[in-house]
Amino acid sequence: MSAATFDAIVIGAGSIGVPTALALADAGLRPLVLDQRPSLGQGAHKAAIGGVRATHGDPAKIRVGRESLEVFASWHEAHGDDIEWVTSGYVFVAYREQEELAFLRLLREQRRHGLDIDWLDAEALLARVPDLVREGLRGGTFSPGDGHCSTLLAGQAMAAAARRAGASFRFGERVEALLCEGGRVVGVRTARERYAAPVVINAAGAGASAVAALAGEVVAVKAELHEAGITEPVAPFLGPLVVDVRPGPGSANVYCYQTRGGQVIFCLTPEPPIFGEELGETSEFLPLVAQRLLRLIPRLEHLRVRRTWRGIYPMTPDGSPLLGWSRAQEGLLHAVGMCGQGLMLGPGVGTLVARMVCGGLEVDDHDTLRAWDPARAFVGQEVLR
Amino acid sequence: MATSRLEQHPILTVVPRADVPFTWEGQPCSAKAGEVIASAVMAHGTRVFGHHHRDGSPQGLYCANGQCAQCLVSADGVPVKACMTAVRPGMVVARVDGLPLPPAVDGVRALRGVERLEVPALIIGGGPAGLAAAKQLGAYGVRTLLIDDKDRLGGKLVLQTHRFFGSINAVYAGTRGIDIATRLAREATAFETTSVWLESTALAVFDDGWVGVLQGGERYVLVKPQVLLNAAGAREKALAFRGNTLPGVFGAGAFQTLLNRDLVRVAERVFVIGGGNVGLITAYHALQGGVQVVGLVEAAAECGGYRVHRDKLLRAGVPIYTSHTVVSANGTAAVESVTTARVDEAFRPIEGSERSFACDAVLVAVGLDPVDEFTAKARAAGLRVIAAGDTDHVAEASAAIFGGKIRGLEIARELGATDDEVPTDWLRTAEVLRAKPGATVAREPFSADAGVHPVFHCDQEIPCNPCTSVCPQGLIHIDEDDIRQVPRYLGEAVAAACLGCERCLRVCPGLAITLVDQRKDAAFPIVSIPFEFDGAPLREGEAVTVLDAGGEVLGNVEVARVRPAGRGADGTSIVKVRAPAAIAGRIAGLRVQEPSVGDALERYQPQLDGDDVVCRCERVRAAALRGCIRAGERDVNAIKALTRAGMGACGAKTCAPLIARLFAEEGVGAGEVTPGVRRPLFVEVRLGAFAGVGEP
Secondary structure: OOOEEOOEEEEOOOOOHHHHHHHHHHOOOOEEEEEOOOOOOOOOHHHOOOEEOOOOOOHHHHHHHHHHHHHHHOHHHHHOOOOOOEOOOEEEEEOOHHHHHHHHHHHHHHHHOOOOOEEEEHHHHHHHOOOOOOOOOOEEEEEOOOEEOOHHHHHHHHHHHHHHOOOEEEEOOOEEEEEEEOOEEEEEEEOOOEEEOOOEEEOOHHHHHHHHHHOOOOOOOEEEEEEEEEEEEOOOOOOOEEEEOOOEOOEEEEEEEEOOOOEEEEEEEEOOOOEOOOOOOOOOHHHHHHHHHHOOOHHHHHOEEEEEEEEEEEEOOOOOOEEEEOOOOEOEEEEEOOOOOHHHHHHHHHHHHHHHHHOOOOHHHHHHHHHOOOOOOOOOOOOOO | OOOEEOOOOOOOOOOOOOEEEEEEOOEEEEEEOOOEHHHHHHHOOOOOOEEOOOOOOEEOOOOOOOOOOOOEEEEOOEEEEOOOOEOOOOEEEEEEEOOOOOOOOOOOOOEOOOEEEEEEEEEEOOOHHHHHHHHHHHHOOOOEEEEOOOOOOOHHHHHOOOEOOEOHHHHOOOOEHHHHHHHHHHHHOOOOOEEEEOOOEEEEEOOOOOEEEEEOOOEEEEEEEEEEEEOOOEEEOOOOOEOOOOOOEEEHHHHHHHHHHOOEEOOOEEEEEOOOHHHHHHHHHHHHOOOEEEEEEEOOOOOOOOHHHHHHHHHHOOOEEEOEEEEEEEOOOOOOEEEEEEEOOOOOEOOOOOEEEEOOEEEEOOOEEEOOHHHHHHHHHOOOEEEOHHHOOOOOHHHHHHHHHHHHHHHHHHOOOOOOOOOHHHHHHHHHHHOOOOOEOOOOOOOOOOOEEEEEOOOEOOOEOHHHHHOOOOOEEOOOOOOOOOOEEOHHHOOOOOOOOOHHHHHOOOOOEEEEEOOOOOOOOEEEEEEOOOOOOOOOOOEEEEEOOOOOEEEEEEEEEEEOOOOOOOOOEEEEEEOOHHHHOOOOEEOOOOHHHHOOOOOOOOOOOOOOEEEOOOOEEHHHHHHHHHOOOOEHHHHHHHHOOOOOOOOOOOHHHHHHHHHHHOOOOHHHOEOOOOOOOOOOEEHHHHHOEOOO
């Protein structure tokens, strides 16, 4: 039986796989996206809260993040579908000297890379976010070009665009084997069928290790669990997405924003981290996050919580993605380990992957690929993870 | 549009309550002490509570049960569900048009955190099943926490003015639901080991086995039970039809709640959708509350509810249209009329058969869905969970009471409080009580020509036998082992005779027993008829229209005497009429509603405004969802991402079954469809509660 043939196979129809398929199709290839789940974005993607920023802490993320941000911000204009994008800006608040100093230090670095970001003193910050607790507020950074979108609509819109550009999607098919000939990948086999392609891209999110294992390879991705929640919609009052990186009991930070539809989405990073892939919700999350939020934005008190959920951050040891060709199997490319930033990095990662596959890497791309080399020595930790 | 408070009711006692002043849209109003906002504003004639933020369409009360969030209003600046929030003196209540702005909060408030509590048994729901289980657990000394989201125990029993089926021994048969609620609540809470939290809502079962409870509407508490009993009951199924979000379209239970619990008449003329027991009973309750019932449609060829319930309506003069459905509710700000049509074998409306009826409310009673989310989540979390009552198996309250009793014993056993096993005859009784209506039995026509005799107008096998328990002469027989049989009058077969005591008339839940007394005049016997409407207008010598069991008019006869529902009679009066012998044995009831009430409008009213809404919360219409299905989507989660269906305040409780139905209508088998993921919370609660903020 001859296998259906494509120019590339993308494993995973999530935050990375979908924009990657779009970029490949835009580059003139005919990619196939395979996903084991019944429909688009049902892994980590749909748990993403929708924040999109270029204001990262390291140059590679800043580069890729900026390219992604541009895609989200111009999506409506470029493609016609509404992904509920809002250029709200991001605010990182500082209530302690240590955060103030860290943000100011980072600010110089971020500006050096051309990011539009400012330090606002307490009064200026309160003018932007009047509902922040005033007591102890020292100021914060404000990056007006960042924003947020509906994760669900963005995923659907990008998949639709990818389909229009010639990408195919198959759901409910888990890749069981990589097909290899003469030392390189020539396709994949699922429970149902075989598909041929000269390039296979591992964009399997939390399932990245399983895909790498098909090539006898290990990728340094470990699933970490985060919980989020969403309230009922209310009239707009919140403005920018607010991040508070002060550690608290059981948490490393907390952040929230108001969607264009008026709902407030909130999330925290558990400390110590919780590893695993169990998506069940914990009884700890709501009390923990509610106390943190009300100590930051007391006005959230009367908003009713509608739903909570848990999602996976495919973490790497240093907080930066793994992007590069497999060392074990020619033709296999890893685009994994997005550390919870798959949505906001996805379009930039997708176009970079397309340049890797089709040729045409730019000068900066080589720096990015060095920084994100899956086989790098992992040292340090990204500041704004 | 005059809505009003009931000043009298044939069954319910109207207890004077203190007035609580508040304002609605700046106008001074008054509520009754303890009353929720929804009932108070509707008592003042308001139907429109605000306008939806998505499309600006008017919205009002729909479920009256805290499930759907259509009744959003602003109370002292805070958005709340009007159906679950009691009016406080001086409360400023206003419409919510579009999205409300959250009130400003000045500075960080004291946060007390969240209490955790471990209990052997936690029961969610203080209705018939939960109370019966609690009673059983109490008897075995098991420490039990019973929570209920309402301000009194009894669940939906507190809405039921009719007498209950089943048997007196097992489940208080022949007693009215409202009275069963009181008795059962008293019995269930008589134990020191039982704690009850009222106005306390279960919000979630978390993966670590803790149950999130909002205690007293305010304080968030995490409870970890060894065994969880989900007795949360059932919720009403919704129905998609044009105009279904108009204020005045109510879940039938919502209408019952306002009428029978809060004594507020929210409509003058109602039309009922659905001929199951809920629809039939609601229509009857409407009549008792002085509301006209314009008609009732049932899509199937026969009503699915008990025939005795149906017959009560037919005798009262309510038209029942089987093989009919609702096409649209019509009106601009609220319901002004309803359009119905005949359906074909596939239940599709037949074009050209449409008719419209003037009405100010449409009551949707198209079945119940178990509130099973707690069970599913608890199972996934590995928490020991048992379901009881409607949550386990949607059936009559009598079945829920008995099922709850069995579950209570099972839990007591599991917790080591007893070695008693569930007796096998209990299991048998539970099965009988759960039975759907069975065969119809042909009865011999009444043929006696002397003496006094009861006449039975029930001819359908349903689990019910109180008549056999009350006859002092032992003249009425149903096999104890299977109380689904229709009662048999033993008559001359035993050495006793009917005394004419009328006890069987009064106890019969179906009002399906009359008494024909030929002792004084065999040609013009006296027929005694049980009657549950306000008997005051009926006077001796007055002419009344009598009908047979199925509603056929037999003629006009003269009232001989009315024995009012005095002490001990518990709301049922007995009307005695003098009737010719030829019809005496067929008379089953009196007409209470003029036939002209059911007249159709001359022309049918098309509802032109758009398509039927499937997801009320997000105003997602059927066409959008069908489009997704036709485009090949088979994952409800993907459809949600595309349309927002299921992302609203109710957490997909209302639309999930409707979307499943759309798939079926589009020819997609259930096996092909991936259901939507259900996550906490199951009821929206303000963030402040989770942080432990006190009462504002």
